[in-house]
Amino acid sequence: MRATVIHAPHDIRVQEVPDPAIQQPTDVVLRVLRACICGSDLWAYRGESARQPGQRIGHEFLGIVEEAGSEVAGFAVGDLVVAPFVWSDGTCAYCAEGLTTSCPQGGFWGSVGSDGGQGEAVRVPFADGTLIKLPAAAAADDHLLTALLALSDVLGTGHHAAVGAGVKPGSTVAVVGDGAVGLCGVMAAKRLGAERIIALGRHQARTDIARTFGATDVVAERGEVAVEAVRELLGGEGAHAVIEAVGTEQSMRTAVGITRDGGSIGYVGVPHGSGTGLDLGVMFDRNIALRGGVAPVRTYIPELLPDILSGTIDPSPVFDLTVGLDDVPVGYKAMDGRTALKVLIKP
Amino acid sequence: MRATVIHAPHDIRVQEVPDPAIQQPTDVVLRVLRACICGSDLWAYRGESARQPGQRIGHEFLGIVEEAGSEVAGFAVGDLVVAPFVWSDGTCAYCAEGLTTSCPQGGFWGSVGSDGGQGEAVRVPFADGTLIKLPAAAAADDHLLTALLALSDVLGTGHHAAVGAGVKPGSTVAVVGDGAVGLCGVMAAKRLGAERIIALGRHQARTDIARTFGATDVVAERGEVAVEAVRELLGGEGAHAVIEAVGTEQSMRTAVGITRDGGSIGYVGVPHGSGTGLDLGVMFDRNIALRGGVAPVRTYIPELLPDILSGTIDPSPVFDLTVGLDDVPVGYKAMDGRTALKVLIKP
Structure with a gap:
């Protein structure tokens, strides 16, 4: 598949990487429908946060479950889901308290060895503890899909x-x-x-x-x-x-x-x-x-989602530039130069 | 009257000062029954907090109302009262919220021009907004009086x-x-x-x-x-x-x-x-x-007082050395040298 890779400061490329596959029975593989660039991605882009050359990047995405591990209980192939910007096991004391960002088995998309959100697909660890299901009908609603993407990070x-x-x-x-x-x-x-x-x-x-x-x-x-x-x-x-x-x-x-x-x-x-x-x-x-501190957005999604679905709130205006996957580097340049507020990616 | 005065770092003296008198109709003059030395007084004693030579010192005390201004509604001569470590007007928005320490008319005992607690008497501004009445019978109970003194600062x-x-x-x-x-x-x-x-x-x-x-x-x-x-x-x-x-x-x-x-x-x-x-x-x-931050103890006293009176809590063990007014400098030395935890003063 194709995904965004950071090689060095200001050197972001979209390139071929291995297709994600189920590694643990609690994984799912997700086909990305929408992703975006975060202000905090710019710290890596500018070299102010260290990255190893070749790390993936992007931590906000939603998409369709393409494959589900044998122990995944809450999701089936074809489900539309949103991912919070960290994964979490859903079973530890911190997850029970709602502080999913402190889950000892949790992790950040794009960390070494994991997929990032700015690509065609993502292997999601601990799918039951991480993902939240969205109404299937939203997949056909371009505007709603954009609004729902905000659940992965900025709105929460x-x-x-x-x-x-x-x-x-x-x-x-x-x-x-x-x-x-x-x-x-x-x-x-x-x-x-x-x-x-x-x-x-x-x-x-x-x-x-x-x-x-x-x-x-x-x-x-x-x-x-x-x-x-x-x-x-x-x-x-x-x-x-x-x-x-x-x-x-x-x-x-x-x-x-x-x-x-x-x-x-x-x-x-x-x-x-x-x-x-x-x-x-x-x-x-x-x-x-x-x-x-770092927001446990997984915990907030069930509270915020109904208000987006009902139209009570619509965070989609924060996305003011849309690019395809190949143009992700253009999106980084635009955000770095402050000509774009937040860049939406349609892979 | 006699009161404690700080002249310079490590130069604390008990000396004659003018008797306090009603200056505003909302003042009372309080005869001090118990006072004490605070760990924060040591910052002045050590010269780490600046003081003007001749400033009074001490911000924890309780005593008997000796004289009450014409507009004082809540207190009469002879009442036993405890003072929190700042005075407050009791009428502003902050006092209404319970953040008495942010009262714009509030102040700290021993600040320039005001009396300190480590003396025979204190002029209390905004008596109705500042003081809290204690049961008269406590005046005859040495142990209880010591416990109640903790309401002025440390317990709150x-x-x-x-x-x-x-x-x-x-x-x-x-x-x-x-x-x-x-x-x-x-x-x-x-x-x-x-x-x-x-x-x-x-x-x-x-x-x-x-x-x-x-x-x-x-x-x-x-x-x-x-x-x-x-x-x-x-x-x-x-x-x-x-x-x-x-x-x-x-x-x-x-x-x-x-x-x-x-x-x-x-x-x-x-x-x-x-x-x-x-x-x-x-x-x-x-x-x-x-x-x-700085504790609005005035707000907490009504909640804590009943537990001291009932004997549910007894903070008096924090006072491990008792001195008369003349020996206040000895008390400072003892606390500075950590041979005393907290010094009780019986003027």
């Missing part, structure tokens, strides 16, 4: 941030980051009943989507000026719930600055850079909590 | 840490710090229903108190070895709820190391030192939350 990650930030009905929320995760954070906050949602971002195409998703205010400034602007909107105080969807030292500093005393930062931006940007003295004096 | 702070750490019935808890706050954290965790409580500390007199307060295990090691020891006790995992009651970079690192994936660190140790000790990458991968 935005939801995790909103949960970590403690968003409740009536909450005032501020969202740092206008990438696909930040925008899904806006959508998740709205869905959880937030009354006022301030989106920080200076790309109008993106903040326009934020408004569609539920943002009531947009702050285009950055750093200290952004902090002042948010506080001015909120009568001198910060927001009770702040979503941090970037992961840099500066974005974390901004998040602390715009959090109301006693509030929480739900952080889902993968931390990078040497410093944390957290001034613990400030957080201490103001009782600011920090809660989040 | 330990409780704040336990709440921040998310202690619930059946929780497994680990406590970093064997000072009075850490010990009260053990007591608070037990009170909230924790099933297993691991106290980290290597001073046997202190860990013996921890056991009396509810610790089921003691780990005497420090740093990486302590992390290993806690994980060994818990079958290779960390504790769901971790109380951080020290505030150094090393103690925070230990706290992260002994927290189970998906768990929370309730932090109440005043942060000092340049680094935070927080490895945000590790916290992200393992979904570790951080929640705490």
Whole structure:
């Protein structure tokens, strides 16, 4: 089959690789219908996250079960399923708690020896613990299929941030980051009943989507000026719930600055850079909590799926460029150059 | 009157100061019956927290109302009351939310221009928003009075840490710090229903108190070895709820190391030192939350007081040395040299 392979920073190729096959009786092989490129893939692309030459890449996909191992109970050939961005065994204490990302048998698509999502097919370990079934009819609905793809990462990650930030009905929320995760954070906050949602971002195409998703205010400034602007909107105080969807030292500093005393930062931006940007003295004096991390999206899918199917939420606008499999490298270039927000792949 | 004054690092004196008097109609003047020295007072004593020469000191006290301003509604002359370690107006949005430590009109005893607790009397601003009445009969009960003094800071702070750490019935808890706050954290965790409580500390007199307060295990090691020891006790995992009651970079690192994936660190140790000790990458991968800060003990007193009065909890063992007012400097020396855990003052 053909799949995306990362050879070196900025050297992403679509090439022939061995066809996936059942290796364990709990595996399925999945034919990929939709995949996409994540902002976090760019860290590998830019060489800021180390990869071995030849590793696969891509961790967001949905598709059709093509083959199922003998011990797979929940899925049959032909089922339409979505994969969360990590696999998990579904039987350990962490999976039982819903923290599927800490499953000791879990793993990340594209890690050494595993398939990535940006290819024609994927071998899925622990299929029963990992995959979630989608209505078969969705396979014929191009728009719905795109919306459902957001369940594999960005929507669940935005939801995790909103949960970590403690968003409740009536909450005032501020969202740092206008990438696909930040925008899904806006959508998740709205869905959880937030009354006022301030989106920080200076790309109008993106903040326009934020408004569609539920943002009531947009702050285009950055750093200290952004902090002042948010506080001015909120009568001198910060927001009770702040979503941090970037992961840099500066974005974390901004998040602390715009959090109301006693509030929480739900952080889902993968931390990078040497410093944390957290001034613990400030957080201490103001009782600011920090809660989040890698999102156990597998746990959230059953809650979020019905709202997509009913049309209550539609995250598909985060995908603003569509490529075929051969053009995945073009998609990386577009996201790296910020000419695309999030690239959809139709293999 | 006589009160404790800090002139310079290691220069603490008990001397004549002006008698406190009603300045605002919402003030009361309190005759101090019991006060004490806090571990955080030592930062001023050691010169690690700046003080202006001549500032008062001490923020934990209880006593008798000696004079009440014309607008004080809740207290009359002769009432026995306890003061939390900050004053608060009781009328702002933060006070209404229970975050009295963020009250814009609030302040810290011993700050420039205000009285400190380690003296014969204190002018209390916003008495109705600040003080809590105690049963009059307690004034004649020396042991009970000592236990009640813990409400002004250490017990409420330990409780704040336990709440921040998310202690619930059946929780497994680990406590970093064997000072009075850490010990009260053990007591608070037990009170909230924790099933297993691991106290980290290597001073046997202190860990013996921890056991009396509810610790089921003691780990005497420090740093990486302590992390290993806690994980060994818990079958290779960390504790769901971790109380951080020290505030150094090393103690925070230990706290992260002994927290189970998906768990929370309730932090109440005043942060000092340049680094935070927080490895945000590790916290992200393992979904570790951080929640705490300066404890709004005023809010907790009504919940904790009945348990002291009924004898369900007795925090008095954290006071292991008693001095008169003139010997307050001796008390500082003893705590600085770690020969005393916490010093009780009977003016």
